[in-house]
Amino acid sequence: MSILEIKNLKVGPKNGNILDAVSFSLEKGDSLAVIGPNGAGKTTLFRAILGAVPYSGEIIKDKNVRIGYVPQKVDLERDLPITVGEFLSLREHAAEAQNWKGDHSYLGALKAVGLGKEFLNTKIGELSSGELQRSLIAWAVVGHPDLLMFDEPTASVDIAGQETVYELLHKLQDEHGLTLMLISHDLSVVYKYANNVLCLNKAQTCFGQPSEVLNSKELEKLYGGGGKLYHHMH
């Protein structure tokens, strides 16, 4: 049974000028990388799945699927007067309000992303960029989501010597059997961490295993000719 199935999704005032004819499905445990140039509708796809934008077509989510959404850091105002602990408690409260089963204490989530308890009383405005990103991920994994949606193309920037955010997501995926959707600009990330890739340029130009669908012809179609295409095999 698919955890998420999307059929002929269209978004936009003229029925498809932001996203057009997107169809794919995700099985439990999949990790899907969504790639495409700026303005290709990657974030819009995520927001449509959340129900934040009107669309036509079908988005079928597995009943009771719990979503963990990690927005781009810039989507959250930095000077909000809220501590990391209070921020995490907002999702803990939601988990209780929605009667999610299991332990949804946020302390486990904080530990899972490698942040110590001393961060609980830190205001989010006082966090470094990497710490904020980890806090957002911790927020999203409170209550053990089934589907983690990660919208941060610049995630590879992290404090030297620590695991990258992708390694962290990979670890969370292994430990919790998460299904992962991530938006990335970095093709090396796609090859290393994703078992499926979706190419978007308003319309869907490819979907499948990275090694099969990502050839130079496909990438040229996606990013246009002459663009620098890079990928490192690991």
Place this chain on the structure above:
Amino acid sequence: METNFLYTLFAGGAIAAAGGMIGSFALLRRMALVGDALSHVALPGIALGIIFNFNPFLGAFAFLALGTLIIWAVEHRTKLPVETLVGVVFTLALAVGALLSTEEELLEVLFGDISKVGGLDVFIAVSVSLLIMALLLLFYKKFALTLMSPDLSLSVGYKPHLLELLFLTIFALGIAAGIKFTGVLLIGSIIIIPAATARNIAWSMKSYIWLSSVLGVSWAALGIFAAKALGLAPGPLFVIVAGFLFFISVLFRRN
């Protein structure tokens, strides 16, 4: 102390407490100016109340509820920028209100006169303020998340549109309750200034919300006592005290 002064103190304190708390939530979304403009829509309602002799609170609330619905619907159903619509609809309301009121009434409606309140006004102000604070505290975590990020709110299965409508209705209720005391032009200050000051000095969300409320009450009391001592109107004195202290708080701004 004379009854009227006590009335003023009670009503002013209650409204400032509720207004500060509303403001702390509103500023999570930078909604301050929308709220300020929203207050103008109360004007025709108050004017109709005066003309047809019913409690202006009801008229104000009816018009505010309508204004709220318009903002909400437009924000969610069309691509029109809310600020544009707010600018058009609410100055329109102000113009209609101005035509409906006599010059003397207009001055009172614009700047309020808390010294003219009766027992019923105090009762309405205090009970509506208590209701507002109870609702805000009851839905504290849902409102906070929804106002900070509607997308995160959606992701946990909340309905941000409905929570926003509920919040705007509470906002409108607060304006309607306070408008007789501060007037259409100054009600915004009760909502914005304490919360903006609290935001500069708060160390957490909890402290921010309570500080907004407590600062509102203490400045209202200060304004009302000062007004009595100096024989001036309390509304403008509140704003002057609050505005001055806001600028001091900027010096202590964290981050």
